Amino acid sequence: MPQGRITLTRYTIEEEHKHPGASGEFSGLLNSLATAIKIISNQVNKGALVGALGNAGGDGASVNVQGEVQKKLDVMSNDVMLHENQWNGHLSGMASEEMEGVYVLPAHCKRGKYLLVFDPLDGSSNIDVNLTVGTIFSILRAPNPGKDASLDDFLQPGTKQVCAGLALYGPSTMLVLTTGDGVDGFTLDRDIGAFILTHPQMRIPAETHEFAINSSNARFWEAPVQRYVEECLAGKTGSRDKDFNMRWVASLVAETFRILTRGGIFMYPKDSKDAAKSGRLRLMYEANPISFMIEQAGGLSTTGRERVMEMSPTELHQRVPLIFGSKREVERVIRYHQEYADGKEPDTFNSPLFATRSLFRTQ
Numbered sequence: 001m002p003q004g005r006i007t008l009t010r011y012t013i014e015e016e017h018k019h020p021g022a023s024g025e026f027s028g029l030l031n032s033l034a035t036a037i038k039i040i041s042n043q044v045n046k047g048a049l050v051g052a053l054g055n056a057g058g059d060g061a062s063v064n065v066q067g068e069v070q071k072k073l074d075v076m077s078n079d080v081m082l083h084e085n086q087w088n089g090h091l092s093g094m095a096s097e098e099m100e101g102v103y104v105l106p107a108h109c110k111r112g113k114y115l116l117v118f119d120p121l122d123g124s125s126n127i128d129v130n131l132t133v134g135t136i137f138s139i140l141r142a143p144n145p146g147k148d149a150s151l152d153d154f155l156q157p158g159t160k161q162v163c164a165g166l167a168l169y170g171p172s173t174m175l176v177l178t179t180g181d182g183v184d185g186f187t188l189d190r191d192i193g194a195f196i197l198t199h200p201q202m203r204i205p206a207e208t209h210e211f212a213i214n215s216s217n218a219r220f221w222e223a224p225v226q227r228y229v230e231e232c233l234a235g236k237t238g239s240r241d242k243d244f245n246m247r248w249v250a251s252l253v254a255e256t257f258r259i260l261t262r263g264g265i266f267m268y269p270k271d272s273k274d275a276a277k278s279g280r281l282r283l284m285y286e287a288n289p290i291s292f293m294i295e296q297a298g299g300l301s302t303t304g305r306e307r308v309m310e311m312s313p314t315e316l317h318q319r320v321p322l323i324f325g326s327k328r329e330v331e332r333v334i335r336y337h338q339e340y341a342d343g344k345e346p347d348t349f350n351s352p353l354f355a356t357r358s359l360f361r362t363q
Contacts, residue, residue: 093149134253
């Protein structure tokens with residue numbers, strides 16, 4: 001390995017040296033997470049060669065607690081995250097998108113002072129078509145270290161996160177994380193089996209020409225979001241006086257990494273498609289960790305009405321709207337929501353983009 005290259009192991013140890021009295025437990029936990037990510041990456045990359053594609057349960061496809069069809073790699077990734085992190089003695093409990101309740105560690109495993117919350121394989125609908133997927137995780141302090149964690153122990157606002165990160169299984173495998181001192185990106189060097197720091201102190205440009213949203217839901221959007229998207233689509237001929245490009249990968253980790261590297265805004269806003277759901281993305285293991293990274297990289301994250309990380313969770317699988325990215329664009333969307341609440345929203349629906357037989361209206 002060339003001199004000067006910083007491995008994840010060296011990085012975590014040096015970070016702990018900055019904090020007198022650090023026990024080394026946090027470094028150990030991050031190394032266990034890195035091992036789990038390497039195993040998942042290996043299975044994702046092999047795909048059909050190891051029979052990892054398709055739905056779990058075959059023709060009688062199984063569903064998770066979210067009511068979503070599980071892929072084989074969803075189940076495998078969840079098992080890897082549990083088994084690689086339960087034995088290290090640094091955790092008192094785990095919670096996963098794929099499991100209904102809190103995961104209680106086996107009796108023989110030592111209980112530690114951290115909690116781990118994760119989405120083992122984000123974007124799994126992309127697996128069978130060979131698009132980018134990833135893992136999202138959040139680390140919290142355990143209120144009762146050394147004891148089994150309860151559900152209430154996990155219901156902490158995002159501001160209480162000790163660390164948040166994501167792994168990206170794409171052309172290269174990457175690990176991006178923050179511990180509250182900026183955002184750093186590591187690339188897996190398969191020749192030596194180590195993550196190498198390749199993207200130190202990632203920063204999101206304040207302005208952007210890209211936005212990401214699932215436009216098939218346009219008829220369900222609230223007026224502030226319709227107003228914003230209309231302006232982007234109007235480009236130089238509209239009030240923004242510049243052209244925008246639209247992106248949509250249907251993979252939160254891929255969208256996040258793109259924004260971290262070149263800016264942009266991602267929107268999965270509140271809509272009326274399913275009135276029983278206050279949002280689409282899970283607060284604990286998607287919105288909070290993503291928001292922590294985005295804010296640490298100089299961006300903003302909001303539901304449209306409030307800062308995501310200040311929300312107090314009421315349940316493990318709570319869903320929320322999520323809008324994040326380049327600061328000035330997110331500020332604009334927040335302002336549009338506030339103007340709408342104050343009754344100052346322009347009549348968006350008179351716009352030709354949203355009128356009868358328009359780009360976004362079907363009736």
